[in-house]
Amino acid sequence: MRNFRKQYNGIRKEIVTEVAVFDPKDEQPNGDFSQHFFTDNAAWDTGSEATLISQEIVDAFGLKPVGKGGMFGIGGGQTGDLYRIHLGLPDKKIIKNIIAFNGGDDLDYDVLIGMDVISKMDFLITNKDNTVFSFRHPSEGGVEL
Amino acid sequence: MKGLMKTNPGEYRIAGEAAKFDWANKTARVPYCRIMPQYREAFNQGTYEKAEMPGHIYAKFQKTV
Helix, strand or coil, X not given: CCCEEEECCXXXXXXXXXXXXXXXXXXXXXXXXXXXXXXXXXXXXXXXXXXXXXXXXXXXHCCCCCEEEEEXXXXXXXXXXXXXXXXXXXXXXXXXXXXXXXXXXXXXXXEEECHHHHCCCEEEEECCCCXXXXXXXXXXXXXXX | CEEEEECCCCCCEEEEECCCCCCCCCEEECCCCCXXXXXXXXXXXXXXXXXXXXXXXXXXXXXXX
């Protein structure tokens, strides 16, 4: 299967793509799902250890918390609910069993993809004239610049 | 564009698992910051002095020039 590649117009200050969020409880025996939450507003953040999802996604599925966790950002810490999700990446591959923090109503993105996902793939950004973002999953290594 | 949508059979396929969540640690660094909407225009114009938001999604900016 081809690797995912997206070329933006100009140089971007953020990497934003589409993703699909799945409720693990919806998984059928053959690996299919009946529905997903699609958004074209998912940011990739190598500075985040964890993945965040918006309150809207939590509400859309009626997700139940699987735990609580402390989340420490620039301004300090706060305890929040954790949810288990599957994440469909732009290459139409699903990464299972992500424990995602609820980013609440204030998240600028519907999904913030953290290193719990990025660390499973090869991830490349180039910026000659235009920002080009590409990744492949699973990681095959061997990329040197 | 966003919202709940019907998933067509075979549209997505399962490819792997996320990195194992560290339940024992119970914390994660999420150095994500945002600009409060009411400060966005001023931020873009470079005339803001401070935009601050409490909570786990937190942004604090100070004009330096």
